[in-house]
Amino acid sequence: DTEVTQTPKHLVMGMTNKKSLKCEQHMGHRAMYWYKQKAKKPPELMFVYSYEKLSINESVPSRFSPECPNSSLLNLHLHALQPEDSALYLCASSQTTGGGSPLHFGNGTRLTVT
Amino acid sequence: AQKITQTQPGMFVQEKEAVTLDCTYDTSDQSYGLFWYKQPSSGEMIFLIYQGSYDEQNATEGRYSLNFQKARKSANLVISASQLGDSAMYFCAMREAYNTDKLIFGTGTRLQVFP
Numbered sequence A: 001d002t003e004v005t006q007t008p009k010h011l012v013m014g015m016t017n018k019k020s021l022k023c024e025q026h027m028g029h030r031a032m033y034w035y036k037q038k039a040k041k042p043p044e045l046m047f048v049y050s051y052e053k054l055s056i057n058e059s060v061p062s063r064f065s066p067e068c069p070n071s072s073l074l075n076l077h078l079h080a081l082q083p084e085d086s087a088l089y090l091c092a093s094s095q096t097t098g099g100g101s102p103l104h105f106g107n108g109t110r111l112t113v114t
Numbered sequence B: 001a002q003k004i005t006q007t008q009p010g011m012f013v014q015e016k017e018a019v020t021l022d023c024t025y026d027t028s029d030q031s032y033g034l035f036w037y038k039q040p041s042s043g044e045m046i047f048l049i050y051q052g053s054y055d056e057q058n059a060t061e062g063r064y065s066l067n068f069q070k071a072r073k074s075a076n077l078v079i080s081a082s083q084l085g086d087s088a089m090y091f092c093a094m095r096e097a098y099n100t101d102k103l104i105f106g107t108g109t110r111l112q113v114f115p
Helices: none
Strands: A005-009 A010-012 A018-025 A031-037 A046-052 A055-056 A064-071 A074-080 A087-094 A109-113 B010-014 B019-021 B030-037 B045-052 B064-070 B074-080 B088-096 B109-114
Touching: A005 A087, A010 A018, A018 A031, A018 A087, A031 A074, A046 A064, A046 A074, A055 A064, A074 A087, B010 B019, B019 B109, B030 B064, B030 B074, B045 B064, B045 B074, B074 B088
Parallel strands: A010 A109, B010 B109
Antiparallel strands: A005 A018, A018 A074, A031 A046, A031 A087, A046 A055, A064 A074, A087 A109, B019 B074, B030 B045, B030 B088, B064 B074, B088 B109
16 A cells, blocks of 8 residues: 555546645655656656745646645645646655655546546 | 666566666766656556665665666666566656756656566
């Protein structure tokens, strides 16, 4: 069982909807990440939070809005998405952002935008 | 320029045989870390093994070992005694010291293990 929990597992939303993806970890990790993965492609980094502060935004469109309410939780708020945003969204955490600290991933949320 | 290159889109191996998945990387940093992840069809990314640039010995974790050749900038994953459950996508990834927040992935290799 993964120690990073993502909900929901699947999400279908219309282009005018507002929804949120949730991610939770209880490993005491201080860095959390959002990745987007299209089919047959590697994960692409979207956002990094380090000690609950946003440290990286990879020029992600503003229709994606991350939030880190505390060190265990990471949300991704979605609004006015496009069909091309359909993908697997992976959350990950690591002890810190440096060195050999591996990322631990959740099972992902499969998002379909209609 | 590609930071991480995995030149094998797909590999086949017979059960119980060993297989090597190739990974080359590009960095001007002296300090960096290399990771391998497995992604089954279920979607979860599973951490397999880590090699630091200053580690003198090749990393090993059970049936996984990393053939690290620093001068060639290669970090190949060796899976010994393949099992049917090893069938998955395998990604090589790198984190550079100057930008420690970013873990960059290669394009992946799909491994299929047949009986």
